[in-house]
Amino acid sequence: MLAKAKKDLLEGNPLVLDDQEKELVRETGVTVNYPKGQIIFAAEEIADRVYLIEKGWVRIYRLSSEGREVTVGSIRNPGEMMGLAETLYHGRRTCFAGAISDVTLVVVTKRDFLDLLTEEHELSLKVAKLLAARMREAEAMVHELVCWQVPGRLALLLLKISERCGIPESDGVTIKLRLTHEDIAGMIGTTRQTVTSLLNTFKREKSIEFQGREIKILDAKKLASWIV
Amino acid sequence: MLAKAKKDLLEGNPLVLDDQEKELVRETGVTVNYPKGQIIFAAEEIADRVYLIEKGWVRIYRLSSEGREVTVGSIRNPGEMMGLAETLYHGRRTCFAGAISDVTLVVVTKRDFLDLLTEEHELSLKVAKLLAARMREAEAMVHELVCWQVPGRLALLLLKISERCGIPESDGVTIKLRLTHEDIAGMIGTTRQTVTSLLNTFKREKSIEFQGREIKILDAKKLASWIV
């Protein structure tokens, strides 16, 4: 994990913009606040703007025919952009973006964003790299869904989230996102009940611990052993 | 389907390059032939080149821990590029590319490709669009794996393949790719046996028909009714 942090510093984490890039986006767009729970965009809407997340977390999900929320695009962190793929490519949103916490965003119209990309090659290359990174993430997800069973997928999800937005503490890493078991089920393709019972299995073997609705990873090694 | 073809013409199919774009790539790279069955690149290799497919089909897959080939990135058609995401983003391949048929490719080194992107904004925007389109495809795949059962996934796969590279005939559309049931299983996350029996179910209800190892779609409507 340290090695990863170091690498991100050296090469630049492709998922988040650096300060200079953020500044370019800020100059082009306007800053907006959304309260927790708010839907930022919805499927079928015209995709005429992109967003930079300044503060908070956003979940990208689709609605299944039975009304289940399926998180297909993971959770977006501060410093990341969202709404890119649909705005660049097609006219309409295919998914929903919902604020998990209170969120501050910079909103940029499609027109302005395309102009910005044309002026700043560097940024346009960055966008390509960013999409490339997301692509590989999505492909990895497909691979996991096909090859692994539910316990492994849940264990990996916890590890991924903790790595990406966990708060390190003396005896572990706490995940401050207050996700419900239903939310989690929608991220790994299973049911709420299965998540509940599996989390308790992990708790019983002391890999994790609950603090209200927050989850603390106590033993990442033991958790990881569920994978495969 | 006609509507789609028309739309591709008007807006430009984002997955395939247009003649002008192809010409740019050809000028920058060299043309190479691979026989059917050949592996074009493998996981862990350094990703220092990108490819434009001139002729033939290429399958992008990963290897599971038990050695199963899982097609995570669908099948790439003539006119599409491949090897983009890994070359742009990270240093190494995460997947394999195998020639399904005899294949002709234009190979471009990473260095030359990046230079080309810097010179030609248009192309660099196209690459971003292309990755965006693939992203959405991968996300759709995740959604399908999570929400649908095997029969629906198989039916949709057949329809997607037939739309993308099927040969229309008087009484249906023939898929000339000679995929084995094992290959198909790896594309929709199931087992070989399940594919065999499901294909026979589809055959019995006359939605499809076999011609050697080629599959002809006779009744797309009936097939589609398996979805969901």
Place this chain on the structure above:
DNA sequence: TCATCAGTGTCGGCCATCCGACATTATTTT
């Protein structure tokens, strides 16, 4: 402060799909 509702815990029946096994039929290879 009580009522309501969202989220959690747990159980047992059920079913889609997996998995091994084996026979049969194509397709290569020599």
Place this chain on the structure above:
DNA sequence: AAAATAATGTCGGATGGCCGACACTGATGA
């Protein structure tokens, strides 16, 4: 053309995880 290999067809048993049901607990709000 024969032998070897790869691909298909089909069957039953085993099972992971879905689904409904219901009790419990902790939030939120009037």
